[in-house]
Amino acid sequence: MRNPVGGHVPVAGGLATTGLAYARELGAEAVQVFVANPRGWATPVGSPAQDELFRAACEAESLSAWVHAPYLINFGSHTEATVERSVESLRHSLRRGREIGARGVVVHTGSATGGRPREEALTQVRERMLPLLDELTHADDPFLLLESTAGQGFSLCSRAEDFGPYFDALDRHPKLGICLDTCHIFAAGHDLAAPRGMAGTLDELVATVGEGRLKLIHANDSKDVVGAHKDRHANIGAGHIGEEPFRELMRHPETDGVPLVIETPGGKEGHTADVERLKKLRG
Numbered sequence: 357m358r359n360p361v362g363g364h365v366p367v368a369g370g371l372a373t374t375g376l377a378y379a380r381e382l383g384a385e386a387v388q389v390f391v392a393n394p395r396g397w398a399t400p401v402g403s404p405a406q407d408e409l410f411r412a413a414c415e416a417e418s419l420s421a422w423v424h425a426p427y428l429i430n431f432g433s434h435t436e437a438t439v440e441r442s443v444e445s446l447r448h449s450l451r452r453g454r455e456i457g458a459r460g461v462v463v464h465t466g467s468a469t470g471g472r473p474r475e476e477a478l479t480q481v482r483e484r485m486l487p488l489l490d491e492l493t494h495a496d497d498p499f500l501l502l503e504s505t506a507g508q509g510f511s512l513c514s515r516a517e518d519f520g521p522y523f524d525a526l527d528r529h530p531k532l533g534i535c536l537d538t539c540h541i542f543a544a545g546h547d548l549a550a551p552r553g554m555a556g557t558l559d560e561l562v563a564t565v566g567e568g569r570l571k572l573i574h575a576n577d578s579k580d581v582v583g584a585h586k587d588r589h590a591n592i593g594a595g596h597i598g599e600e601p602f603r604e605l606m607r608h609p610e611t612d613g614v615p616l617v618i619e620t621p622g623g624k625e626g627h628t629a630d631v632e633r634l635k636k637l638r639g
């Protein structure tokens with residue numbers, strides 16, 4: 357399928373019992389989950405029975421699975437305790453990702469805190485994140501996917517060109533990829549709603565990191581205008597990006613085979629409508 361469409365699903369109650377059931381109700385063709393509290397540092401072991409059910413069902417139903425790592429992770433932090441926890445948390449998400457058959461683990465690119473220069477923060481990204489990439493030696497290990505942010509504060513990566521230095525810091529590792537969040541990149545100043553705005557942004561991304569690095573798309577509309585540096589997701593077509601750029605997205609050569617996952621408001625009803633709308637735009 358050119359672009360499987362799915363959503364981020366809740367998993368309280370079990371990956372399979374709750375998560376898969378929710379995905380089926382959405383008509384999802386791809387599914388993203390948390391494997392830990394996204395606002396905490398805990399590294400839960402998970403349930404082998406739920407893992408197996410989830411993994412087997414995803415395979416049987418050709419659902420691609422993706423993990424989103426916790427939000428607190430910041431490899432650019434000037435606080436050593438935060439960096440140490442970030443390493444443990446991301447290592448945990450990567451291991452859990454493999455256990456549940458996920459194809460990729462999404463992590464936010466973080467920010468340079470404490471007034472430290474960006475270069476210093478990127479050096480730390482290299483020292484602490486690169487070893488985690490080197491640990492991905494199993495054939496079924498997930499990709500590590502960098503997700504840029506809306507460009508708040510001292511963000512290390514928000515515009516397409518910012519992926520360049522970040523990729524360089526990580527030696528353009530073969531297990532490294534990108535998760536493009538349409539709301540974030542719009543908030544960072546890429547006008548996806550302008551004529552050829554989406555295609556042009558994707559072209560820039562390819563020019564920066566090369567072909568084949570874009571593995572996943574977080575398909576979210578934006579409640580705020582372009583360049584607002586605000587991370588407020590809207591339902592597809594109900595925000596300042598609008599429907600058309602998503603159609604354009606699914607026509608670009610770089611997105612061939614790349615799944616779209618929604619992280620939009622509105623509960624199950626809103627999610628079902630967004631999945632349906634994206635499938636319609638896919639044609």
Ligand SMILES: [Zn+2]
Nearest residue numbers: 503537574619
């Ligand atoms: Zn996202």
